[in-house]
Amino acid sequence: MRKMSKAKFTPAPWVLEYSTYDVNGVNWEVEGADGAHVAQNNFGGNDRETELANARLIAAAPEMYEAADGLMNYHCSGCNHNCTNCQFAPLKAAVAKAKGGTV
């Protein structure tokens, strides 16, 4: 098993908190389990459906990160976790991006 590095994120789960929707667009906020503000949008600029889809994606990020990191640690043993050319290469790149690095 590969050594796992633990990224420091606001504790999950992250929750999408809806605030207002008016002519200026959608105002939303994503909070961590500790109530910390993770992300917010007060400017609009996209249609309502797109804004909410963006907010849901942000709120789901911790679970997706954990799932992706877990897959990298336990599932791909065929390439000895090198994963530069196997089907997990995009996943490895995404996890590296979340950790602030590159592959």
Ligand SMILES: [Zn+2]
């Ligand atoms: Zn691989």
